[in-house]
Amino acid sequence: MTEKKKERIDIHAYLAEMEDIPGTRVFTAQRARKGYWLNQFAMSLMKEENRERFKADESAYLDEWNLTPAAKQAVLDRDYNAMIDEGGNVYFLSKLFSTDGQSFQKAAGSMTGMSEAEYAQMMINGGRSPEGVRSKKGGY
């Protein structure tokens, strides 16, 4: 036998902790699997010809991507929180808001329930404090 390995991280405890952060969906394997086609659809928008086809008929283009009805609706509504619930990841989804000519700040702000101006002002004021939004269980 080789020497005993270092102490291992308990994967179940690790993954459980990832779900303990308020207002946050960490891109775990479970979400990555759920969002596979949604994210691959978003990647397809890296090609100009695909962006053109998507813009010409969004619904028809989305039908090519094996999406759940909820994921399709979330894209049509540009509801980024709903897309993340469907397993979307913001770096993949950035291809969608870039196709729409939107900035990262506008897209991120749209998930907070704040107006674009309120969100921009919050950032200028030093951003959102971590106070009270570190842990659901701990409440700190």
Add this chain to the structure above:
Amino acid sequence: MARVTTGITSSHIPALGAAMQTGKSRDDYWGPVFKGYDPIKEWIAKPENTPDVIVLVYNDHASAFDMNIIPTFAIGCGERFKPADEGWGPRPVPDVIGHPDLAWHIAQSLILDDFDMCIFNQMDVDHGCTVPLSMMFGEPDEWPCKVIPFPVNVVTYPPPSGARCFALGDSIKAAVESFPEDLNVHVWGTGGMSHQLQGPRAGLINKDFDLKFIDMLINDPETLSKMPHIEYLREAGSEGIELVMWLIMRGALGDKVKDLYNFYHIPASNTALGALILQPEETAGEALDPRVVHSGHSLEAAE
């Protein structure tokens, strides 16, 4: 022989590239950011400071790698890499020119040193790689040095641990030092600092965490490298996990470092931004004046 002379950290947010392209880099919003980078640009433009090669550690933002392939640590060994089209057309910047001899040397050395690297030759590089180059070198017709792209997965969980990143940096240092050609090599760690781009908690910034992170990165990286992922997420936001990549840079500089320049700013779009020049203490050059610059809201001017 080749040497890692310098470690640099930089933000890589796309909005910085956009500000340059649209002529907004000196407006009220972006001015302080670009002003904070001016001393780095001047420093790196001096011939004795300009690297021959940069090992540029960054994360691919779902540009070259989609859900089909997710390498934890990858190294670009090709001759050249084109800017990726991330949805608004490729960034109008020069191709990144690689250094296949050194890249393959590093790749082989790392594998023999127990880091099981993913090697790629053909890949487009996204804003994670090209925005730091623009911030340091401006808008030249070609980049003034060779670049070895070194993407790290920090998107799909789990990313590599801080300790693994720190150890990888040490192995990169050893690999560079066993390359016979006389080269000035930089290792850059990009991304960060605190930020969250998703969900109701988007917009999170944690100045106290960031400033402590910078201090520990310089003075006690070993302890810092043991910080678990959950602490990055809780304290620095879901995308603040990019900071593990800074530990690769730090690991490549050896035990003691001197910070030649230390810039921190809030906010750059959704993020807090940190830009550092570090050098191994025994070969460190003169610190810049001022050495520490803090700007933006809620920050007292340093020094």
